[in-house]
Amino acid sequence: MKVLAINGSSRKDGNTAIAINAVLEELKKNGIETEMIQLAGKVINPCKACFTCGGKKNCSFQNDEFVEIYQKMKEADGILLGSPVYTADISSNMKAILDRAAVVGDMNPGLLKHKVGAAVIVARRGGALNAFDTLNHFFLVQEMIVPGSNYWNMLYGKIPGDVLKDEEGLANMKNLGENIAYVLKKIKKQ
Ligand SMILES: Cc1cc2nc3c(=O)[nH]c(=O)nc-3n(C[C@H](O)[C@H](O)[C@H](O)COP(=O)(O)O)c2cc1C
Numbered sequence: 001m002k003v004l005a006i007n008g009s010s011r012k013d014g015n016t017a018i019a020i021n022a023v024l025e026e027l028k029k030n031g032i033e034t035e036m037i038q039l040a041g042k043v044i045n046p047c048k049a050c051f052t053c054g055g056k057k058n059c060s061f062q063n064d065e066f067v068e069i070y071q072k073m074k075e076a077d078g079i080l081l082g083s084p085v086y087t088a089d090i091s092s093n094m095k096a097i098l099d100r101a102a103v104v105g106d107m108n109p110g111l112l113k114h115k116v117g118a119a120v121i122v123a124r125r126g127g128a129l130n131a132f133d134t135l136n137h138f139f140l141v142q143e144m145i146v147p148g149s150n151y152w153n154m155l156y157g158k159i160p161g162d163v164l165k166d167e168e169g170l171a172n173m174k175n176l177g178e179n180i181a182y183v184l185k186k187i188k189k190q
Pocket of ligand 1: 009010011013014016017084087088089122125126127156157158159
């Protein structure tokens with residue numbers, strides 16, 4: 001079993017990476033393989049709305065790393081999306097991934113169906129719930145299964161490392177990891 005995490009921050013190893021790693025640690029304790037892709041330093045181009053991906057099961061454009069990332073999303077049992085809040089929503093790199101993946105999914109239904117999906121958000125102050133909703137909208141329209149935690153999955157911090165002071169948020173990440181592992185094990189048993 002494998003969970004692929006995508007970090008939408010422009011900052012490598014920043015607060016969003018810390019949040020994601022807090023979830024991945026729990027998954028690893030449960031024997032689940034993990035991988036994190038960090039989008040920092042990469043540019044994911046927006047969807048061209050060409051709708052030529054029907055039958056291809058991936059995007060028609062190979063001018064960036066989207067095709068490789070989407071291939072890994074298809075192969076994973078679970079997908080953890082993490083984003084910092086940028087202007088009250090997710091980062092533009094993460095949005096480009098969601099737009100393109102959603103159109104590929106539209107044109108080739110069921111590619112992510114029944115995978116487990118979870119979102120984590122980091123904010124300095126405002127917009128976390130909105131960004132969280134954006135990521136969850138993607139999972140739900142892909143027919144994915146979305147486990148929750150004991151709060152909405154968000155951490156607060158500005159400077160890298162700040163989120164380590166958010167004890168409640170970190171406890172929520174740990175619990176989220178346990179819940180993802182629980183659901184994955186139930187699904188995979190069948
Ligand atoms: C372009 C940009 C826009 C941002 N907009 C918001 C915002 O609307 N609300 C907020 O609370 N924080 C905002 N932030 C702050 C980041 O969410 C915060 O610093 C976060 O910890 C960054 O996570 P990272 O270390 O993973 O990059 C913004 C940061 C950047 C770079």
